[in-house]
Amino acid sequence: MSEKPVLYYFNARGKMETIRWLLTVAEVDFDEVFLTSRDQYLKLLENGDLLFQQVPMVEIDGMKLVQTRAILNYIAEKYNLHGKDLKDRAMIDMYSEGVKDLNEMIIMLIMSPDPKAKLEEIEKKAKERYLPVFEKALTGPVYLVGGKLSCADVYLLECTLMLEEKFAGILKDFGNVKSFQGRMLQIPAVNRFLLPGSKRKLPLDQKTLALAKEVFNL
Ligand code: GSH
Structure with missing residues (x-):
């Protein structure tokens, strides 16, 4: 094997x-x-x-x-990307599931009978529901939870890149998320x-x- x-x-x-x-x-x-x-x-x-x-x-x-x-x-x-204790893990899981919901909408777009309407819905939800949460969480901290890189950070990075592919400039009103993305992009493995x-x-x-x-x- x-x-x-x-x-x-x-x-x-x-x-x-x-x-x-x-x-x-x-x-x-x-x-x-x-x-x-x-x-x-x-x-x-x-x-x-x-x-x-x-x-x-x-x-x-x-x-x-x-x-x-x-x-x-x-x-x-x-x-070791799942937090240091149960409470960290609960936060990581909440953020992760939020990102997943947004991600799934983007992945499933191709199946939509009305892609234009779906795209508008995704952009609205991203701006009004999801990105504000991450913007707030990243006011100060470098990572989403516990001052340490976790899977939720990785999922958020992937999602921000997918969002920008669909909606150029979507992060312009979300400076903390954009800075977070910039920091994550410096990780050598991410870069590669x-x-x-x-x-x-x-x-x-x-x-x-x-x-x-x-x-x-x-
Ligand atoms: N809950 C599963 C997961 O998250 O992994 C869903 C997996 C899933 O829907 N996979 C699709 C599949 O295998 C491909 S993306 N579909 C075939 C089927 O459900 O019969």
């Missing part, structure tokens, strides 16, 4: 990208197996590799983990991940969406 974690997903961001981000910040190299056919998916099912018949799946430490949050929590715990040729992926496009439908027989 590979020493490195092996990530099973499509060659696109989707639900796996946050896992890629977290491993990157934890400085853990990983291998990837991209789903390209229904047969390959059926073989994984046949082998009992996908507990709920879904990906992302990550082979790590002799386990075949599914469910994105479970995978992220395992990595965060293992690499943003360079061309890294394992960072492009957003899910129509071609990969069609492939996913074929793989899952949807």
Whole structure:
């Protein structure tokens, strides 16, 4: 078995990208197996590799983990990115779930029957609901929780970059979040991940969406 974690997903961001981000910040190299056919998916099912018949799946430490949050929590715990105590963890989890809600909206945009309206909704919610929370949390502190880098910081960084891809200048009224993003971008592993040729992926496009439908027989 590979020493490195092996990530099973499509060659696109989707639900796996946050896992890629977290491993990157934890400085853990990983291998990837991209789903390209229904047969390959059926073989994984046949082998009992996908507990709920879904990906992302990550082979790590002799386990075949599914469910994105479970995978992220395992990595965060293992690499000391989940706070120093239970109370820190509760805060980290609240921030993480907030970021996840926003992230999911962006990821699912491609499925929307009315992408323009959805995009407007995302921008409004980002500006009025989510970014103000992070702006406040980052008034003073360098990181979101406990003065220490956590998985929530990694998720927020990823989300701010995705937001800026969709809405250039969205952070202009959120100076603390923008400064936070700048600090996070100085982390060498983050810096490398943003360079061309890294394992960072492009957003899910129509071609990969069609492939996913074929793989899952949807
Ligand atoms: N709760 C799961 C998680 O967060 O990992 C959802 C995973 C999920 O919906 N995966 C999709 C999938 O495998 C691909 S992004 N769909 C096939 C299916 O549900 O049959």
